[in-house]
Amino acid sequence: MQFLSDNAAAVHPQVWQALRDADTADTPYDTDAISRRLDDAFSELFGREVAALWVATGTAANCLALATMVQPHGAVLCHREAHIEIDEGGAPGFYLHGAKLVLAEGDHAKLSPDAIVAALDSIRDDVHQVQVHALSLTQASEYGCCYRPEELGALTSLASERGLRVHMDGARFANAAAYLGCSPADACGNIDALSFGCVKNGAMNAEAIVFFDPELADVARYRRKRAGHLQSKGRYLAAQVLAMLKGDLWLANARAANAAAAEIASAGGRRLLHPVEANEVFLRCTAAEREALRAQGFGFYDWGPDAARFVAAWDTAERDARALSRAIESL
Helix, strand or coil, X not given: CECCCHHHCCCCHHHHHHHHHCCCCCCCXXXXXXXXXXXXXXXHHHCXXXXXXXXXXXXXXXXXXXXXXXXXXXXXXXXXXXXXHHCCCCHHHHHCCCCEEEEECXXXXXXCHHHHXXXXXXXXXXXXXXXXXXEEEECCCCCCCCCCHHHHHHHHHHHXXXXXXXXXXXXXXXXXXXXXXXXXXXXXXXXXEEEECCHHHCCCCCEEEEECCHHHHHHHHHHHHHCCCCCCECHHHHHHHHHHHHHHXXXXXXXXXXXXHHHHHCXXXXXXXXXXXXXXXXXXXXXXXXXXXXXXXXXXXXXXXXXEEEECCCCCCHHHHHHHHHHHHCC
């Protein structure tokens, strides 16, 4: 019974079918008929003109998007627990040619206007200190918590006042949108680029970067090629992304994962370390308790010396979520 990560989930049958349908001769790179549909599909989803590029990984999506906003002498402001800081192996510095990450604090891995102001105001406005060029938010956050539309409005307004571009790491954007129950546009707010996650939500190896400023996409196309991410058979990536959007499969999958996480969280009680608003559950668990859960067949990651993380996916079986909930109750 696997709760290690939603990256461990299966590929959705509709995505497999889209790959089969794409398995015909077409023009290479991103000139094929399927790739050319991405802009219109995402423009319809967000209710405004956007440009969308496929890439193979979330790390590439985040870093290629940020590379269009930040000069090598600049910086990205993000949460101390942000994926770009903790889990991308220095890729932001690599793709941004040495640009720095400036870290801020916030409960549940979410940033607040006060935290952003404090971080920005600590930097002198002169050439001796690295200046922040962009703000990066994660929706849902690394601890599975969601920014409400009004929170995003405050953050993006502040960024605009300070002359900052805004990037959103949306590895679990679908889970956030499903939880919030609002439009996709309201779930991301007034940002410049979104890393639209698909792999954690039923795709095989395709993510999308959605540029709300299409001019940034023109820069990203060159950077994608230079970084080795312009795949010659890009139609197979585009097909996966379009399959996720078709009939709102991305939302249906996210709702299923969120529901499984809610079932697990129902047994958490005082063990819960963070509100469960997406598909991740963080619990206080001793080493002995974690060993007892693993002995019953549950796979998950330790999260420090006295905690565990459980992640539900689109294909998490209801019986497995119930079994884990009962096992947690029995600890």
